[in-house]
Amino acid sequence: MNVIEFFSGIGGMHYSLKGAGIKCKVVAAVDINTSANEVYRHNFPETPVFQRNIQSFSSDEINKFNPDIITMSPPCQPFTRQVGLYFCAVQVGLKKDSKDTRSDALMHIIQLLPDLTQNLKYIILENVKGFEVSFARDLFIETLKACNFEFQEFLLNPMDYYIPNSRLRYYLIAARGYSDGQFVRRDIMNEIPFTPEEILAIHREKNPFVECDGDSVHIKVDSLSKILEVGRNTTPYLIPKAMISKYGRLFDITFPFSKRSCCFTKAYGRYAEGTGSVLCPTSSVELAEAQLHKIRTILQCSEDKKQTSEELSVFMTNLGLRYFSPREIASLMCFPESFSWPDHYSCQQMYRLLGNSINVYVVTLLLIYLSNELNH
CATH class of the missing domain: 3.40.50.150 (Vaccinia Virus protein VP39)
Incomplete structure (x- = not known):
């Protein structure tokens, strides 16, 4: 056909x-x-x-x-x-x-x-x-x-x-x-x-993202760790402190063990709200829960917005928050491992194209x- x-x-x-x-x-x-x-x-x-x-x-x-x-x-x-x-x-x-x-x-x-x-x-x-x-x-x-x-x-x-x-x-x-x-x-x-x-x-x-046990209907669903580029230098994807300071409260934070992430749009990496999740490398569920609790506490306890912003910025910067890489997003959108980019493409170019894809x-x-x- x-x-x-x-x-x-x-x-x-x-x-x-x-x-x-x-x-x-x-x-x-x-x-x-x-x-x-x-x-x-x-x-x-x-x-x-x-x-x-x-x-x-x-x-x-x-x-x-x-x-x-x-x-x-x-x-x-x-x-x-x-x-x-x-x-x-x-x-x-x-x-x-x-x-x-x-x-x-x-x-x-x-x-x-x-x-x-x-x-x-x-x-x-x-x-x-x-x-x-x-x-x-x-x-x-x-x-x-x-x-x-x-x-x-x-x-x-x-x-x-x-x-x-x-x-x-x-x-x-x-x-x-x-x-x-x-x-x-x-x-x-x-x-x-x-x-x-x-x-x-x-x-x-x-x-x-699934593993089926033989002929049973039990399905094991993989977490985000399935698509993370382990061993790759992720420093280029670290979120700048200035971005965290200004928009950190808007981030949707996920972890390697998370089994969800928000929709990635072509504005990912340029705007914070509604453009896609960010990743915190914490692999312990208990520690991650404590970190999220700390963020909520900072946001709720201080009436001084400037002080809150500074405290939140310091804490979240130390978490090592980063953007998902283009390859990781492509995997979440189920593009095969064989899918690749021309070498000269920038990260922002790839984010824009993935945000427009299916x-x-x-x-x-x-x-x-x-x-x-x-x-x-």
């Missing part, structure tokens, strides 16, 4: 297709971002990568690729309530939706769908929570119906599949050319409807479910 990856980024969808065992060939990966395309080529040198505005594609040009599958993860900013400090204040919380120019490429694809080849059988889309209440989603759904696609929508979090990272996202899978009733739910599902036996078998074979394992699960449903 031929695949076109629109908004291909650093290749997350490509890895998901491989992980799901779907026999296919990516005939075109399309993205406007120069850095993302360079990383994609670095990892998939045989795949044709097109650095183009998606709006420049006509239906005829797309049809020449004879696609069976289209995947896409369009820009999420028009649909999310979280905007960084780098946006002006009047934009905070504003969801521009389809009127935002960053939606133009998605709207163009929606407009072209009726004219695309009937060989196109499958579509998978990923976006942020919030897309499900957007005008763009409504238009997309109506177009899918008009083109005789059946579809199912999901809101899924990797945490629910034993991945120690929270990244709640909207997903849509669509198919046509099969008997009616493949997707019978019209509500948005919060889990993929595998049988217990199916999901256990998948976790046993493909989930990098959780590979969650999409792998969806592709397996889609394949199973259509083969029944």
